[in-house]
Amino acid sequence: AQTVTQSQPEMSVQEAETVTLSCTYDTSENNYYLFWYKQPPSRQMILVIRQEAYKQQNATENRFSVNFQKAAKSFSLKISDSQLGDTAMYFCAFMKRGSQGNLIFGKGTKLSVKP
Amino acid sequence: NAGVTQTPKFRILKIGQSMTLQCTQDMNHNYMYWYRQDPGMGLKLIYYSVGAGITDKGEVPNGYNVSRSTTEDFPLRLELAAPSQTSVYFCASRPLGGMNTEAFFGQGTRLTVV
Numbered sequence: 001a002q003t004v005t006q007s008q009p010e011m012s013v014q015e016a017e018t019v020t021l022s023c024t025y026d027t028s029e030n031n032y033y034l035f036w037y038k039q040p041p042s043r044q045m046i047l048v049i050r051q052e053a054y055k056q057q058n059a060t061e062n063r064f065s066v067n068f069q070k071a072a073k074s075f076s077l078k079i080s081d082s083q084l085g086d087t088a089m090y091f092c093a094f095m096k097r098g099s100q101g102n103l104i105f106g107k108g109t110k111l112s113v114k115p
Numbered sequence: 116n117a118g119v120t121q122t123p124k125f126r127i128l129k130i131g132q133s134m135t136l137q138c139t140q141d142m143n144h145n146y147m148y149w150y151r152q153d154p155g156m157g158l159k160l161i162y163y164s165v166g167a168g169i170t171d172k173g174e175v176p177n178g179y180n181v182s183r184s185t186t187e188d189f190p191l192r193l194e195l196a197a198p199s200q201t202s203v204y205f206c207a208s209r210p211l212g213g214m215n216t217e218a219f220f221g222q223g224t225r226l227t228v229v
Contacts, residue, residue, distance in 0.1 A: 003216070045158075045205065045220035091157055100165055101146050101209045102173065103218065105157030 002027045006093050013082045014114055021077045021109045022068075023092030031097035034075045039089040039108070051075065061094070078108035082113045084088065117141050121206050121221035128196040128228045135226050136191040138206030147189040148173075148218070149181065151202040158205060164189055166211075174193035196228045 013019035017085050025034070032104045051059045051068050063083075067076045079086055092106040096111040122137045138149065150158035150173075160173030164183040178200055180192040189208075193200060199215045207222040 009155075015118050043203065043223040045207075047145075091158075098161060101169075101216075101218065102148070102160050102163060103150075105159070107155060107157050115200070 002029070002032075002094050002096065002104050004092050004104055004106035006092055007107050008109045009107070010112070012111045012112040012114055013079075014106075015082055015084060017082055018078060018080045019082055019111065021090050021092075023075045023077070023106060023110065025073050025075065025092070025094050027073070027094065027096070029096050033095045033097065034066075035093040035095070036064070036066070036077045037091045037093060037102070037105075038086075039091065040085075040087070045091075049077065079111075083114050084115060087111060087113045119208050119219050119221040121204075121224050122166075123163055123224060124222065125213050126223050126227070128226065128229060130192075130196060130198065132196050133194050134196070134226075136204055136206075136226075138189045138191070138218070138221060139187050140189075140208040141187065141205075142208060142210070142219065143186060144219070146185070146209040147183065148207045148209075149179070149189070149191045150205045150207065151175065152205060152223075161191065177229035184210075193226075194195070196229050201228045202225065202226060 005024045034051045038046045041046045047063045063080045065078045089108045091108045093103045118218045121175045149161040152158045162181040162194045164170045204224045209218045
């Protein structure tokens, strides 16, 4: 069975600074996808960024980028130029290829961006 | 563009009561899912469906039932509510084709069983 671990229950960062959220996962699969989801106080789950395991290049989406280390089973999220609107819970998620799209989530990291 | 719509947004149930959480999507997605989110935890899969008439259990299906009579609707049924079912419930959908496609989530239903 796959597991996803987020070791930082809470983090804070000053506005305009950079923060990195950690995620590790355990799997024996070779073909899979990794995601970061954002959950603001509104509860809406919003996809931030995704990574295909077969791609060595790290995914980037504007201020968001990942450091994907397949051998180490590590998938961290870097947020640059943090904004107040980035305050939210962040969930790392794993999806095995061919699993009907079922997502396995970590417990989340609560990020607070301070003015 | 409504996306994934869940009703109700909040509900309080008494132990032993039953209710149906409604979920509908207007994107013609084949895949639909029900997750629950307990305090301080990530989402866990309850049931999923790969198309009308086809459903399957996820990680935590006990105490729940689902049906998928149409592409659009995927209701979740609680027959005998228990305090352990106090949680936030999310419905999600995903299009067929390409396993890296984005899952679209509803805004959740906060259920309290007392």
